Amino acid sequence: MRVLLAGATGYIGAAVLRELLSQHHEVLALVRPGRALTPGLEPGVTRIEADITHDAEWVSRLPPVEAVISCLASRSGAPRDAREVEYEANCQLLDYAERVGARHFVLLSAICVQKPRLAFQREKLKFEARLHDSPVPGTIIRATAFFRSLVGQFERVRAGKPFLLFGSGHLTACKPISDSDLARFIVTQLDASPSGTVMRPIGGPGPALTPQDQGRMLCKALDKPFRTTSLPPEMFDWLRWLLSPLALISRRMSDRLEFLRIAKFYATESMLCWDDSAQRYDAEATPEFGEDTLADFYEKLSAGKVLIPERGEHSLF
Numbered sequence: 099m100r101v102l103l104a105g106a107t108g109y110i111g112a113a114v115l116r117e118l119l120s121q122h123h124e125v126l127a128l129v130r131p132g133r134a135l136t137p138g139l140e141p142g143v144t145r146i147e148a149d150i151t152h153d154a155e156w157v158s159r160l161p162p163v164e165a166v167i168s169c170l171a172s173r174s175g176a177p178r179d180a181r182e183v184e185y186e187a188n189c190q191l192l193d194y195a196e197r198v199g200a201r202h203f204v205l206l207s208a209i210c211v212q213k214p215r216l217a218f219q220r221e222k223l224k225f226e227a228r229l230h231d232s233p234v235p236g237t238i239i240r241a242t243a244f245f246r247s248l249v250g251q252f253e254r255v256r257a258g259k260p261f262l263l264f265g266s267g268h269l270t271a272c273k274p275i276s277d278s279d280l281a282r283f284i285v286t287q288l289d290a291s292p293s294g295t296v297m298r299p300i301g302g303p304g305p306a307l308t309p310q311d312q313g314r315m316l317c318k319a320l321d322k323p324f325r326t327t328s329l330p331p332e333m334f335d336w337l338r339w340l341l342s343p344l345a346l347i348s349r350r351m352s353d354r355l356e357f358l359r360i361a362k363f364y365a366t367e368s369m370l371c372w373d374d375s376a377q378r379y380d381a382e383a384t385p386e387f388g389e390d391t392l393a394d395f396y397e398k399l400s401a402g403k404v405l406i407p408e409r410g411e412h413s414l415f
C-alpha cells in the first residue's frame with residue numbers, strides 16, 4: 099500500500115517508518131527541510147521535504163496515496179506551536195487525504211486528551227473532531243505513556259540519588275508501551291477498513307504501573323537500593339503563581355507557564371481510560387498491546403544494550 103507518513107523523524111514516527119518498510123509498504127515520508135530520517139531507513143523511502151506549517155505548495159509535490167499516517171506532534175507543547183502542528187498541519191494532511199480520495203487516515207493522538215486542560219490537548223481534540231466529520235475513514239489512536247517518558251531518572255538513580263516521586267508515588271498509573279509495539283499497533287490499523295472514524299485507546303502489557311512501581315523497577319535494574327524523595331505536585335502551581343506576572347510581557351515566559359501546567363498534569367493524572375460515570379481511571383478498561391515490558395527495557399538500558407531515547411523539550415527529569 100502507498101502510505102504518506104508525517105512525523106517520521108520523531109520517536110514513534112521513526113518506529114512506524116521501520117514497521118511500514120518491514121511490511122513492504124511504499125512510504126512517502128514528509129519531513130521538514132534538512133531533517134534526517136533514521137540512518138539505514140532512507141533507501142526504501144521517498145522523502146518529501148516541506149515545511150508543512152508555512153509552505154502552501156507542499157501538496158503539489160505529492161502523488162496520491164491510499165493511506166495517511168500522522169505522528170506529528172508539537173515538540174514544545176507551547177500554545178502557538180500546538181495550534182500550528184496538532185491542528186493546522188494535521189488539517190492540511192486531511193485536506194490532502196480528502197482530495198486524493200485516501201481510504202484511511204490514522205492519527206497518533208494521546209490518552210491524556212480525555213481530560214483536556216492543556217493547549218496541546220485542546221488542539222488535538224479539535225483535530226479529532228475534524229477527522230470525525232471527514233468523509234475519509236479515520237482511526238484515532240490514543241496511546242498511554244511511552245517508555246521514553248519514563249527514563250528521565252535513569253542517570254540520577256545510576257548516580258546513587260533517590261528516585262523522585264510526587265506525593266506518595268501512587269497518585270497516577272499507566273500501562274507503558276514501547277515505540278516498536280506502538281508502531282506495530284499503528285501499522286496494523288491499515289488492515290482495517292473503518293466505515294467512519296474509530297477511537298482506539300491503547301497501552302502496553304499490564305499491569306498498570308504507578309511511579310512507585312517504576313522507581314522500584316529502575317532501582318532493581320541498576321542494582322541500587324530503592325530510596326525516594328517526595329515532592330508536592332502543587333510546586334508547579336506555586337512556580338506558576340510566581341512567574342505569572344512575567345508571562346504578561348513575555349511569550350517565552352507564558353510558554354514556560356504552559357510547560358508547568360503540563361508537568362502538573364502528568365504528576366497528577368493517570369494515562370489510563372477515564373470512566374466518567376465512576377469519575378476514576380480504569381486500568382482494567384485500558385486495552386493492552388504488545389510484549390515489551392518497562393522492566394525489561396530498564397534491564398536493557400542498564401546493561402547498555404539500548405541507548406536512552408532522546409527526550410527533547412518535554413523532559414522534566
Ligand SMILES: NC(=O)c1ccc[n+]([C@@H]2O[C@H](COP(=O)([O-])OP(=O)(O)OC[C@H]3O[C@@H](n4cnc5c(N)ncnc54)[C@H](OP(=O)(O)O)[C@@H]3O)[C@@H](O)[C@H]2O)c1
Pocket residue numbers: 104105106107108109110111129130133149150151169170171172173182183187206207208209240241242243244245247410
Ligand atoms: N510522550 C508520551 O508518553 C506520549 C504518550 C501518548 C501519546 N503521545 C503522543 O504521541 C505523539 C507523537 O509523539 P513523539 O514522542 O513521537 O513526538 P516527537 O518525537 O516529538 O516527534 C514529533 C514529530 O512531529 C514533527 N513536527 C514537530 N513540529 C513540526 C512542525 N512545525 N512542522 C512539521 N513537523 C513537525 C517532528 O519533526 P522534526 O523532527 O522536524 O521536529 C517529528 O517528526 C504526540 O501526539 C504525543 O502527544 C505521547
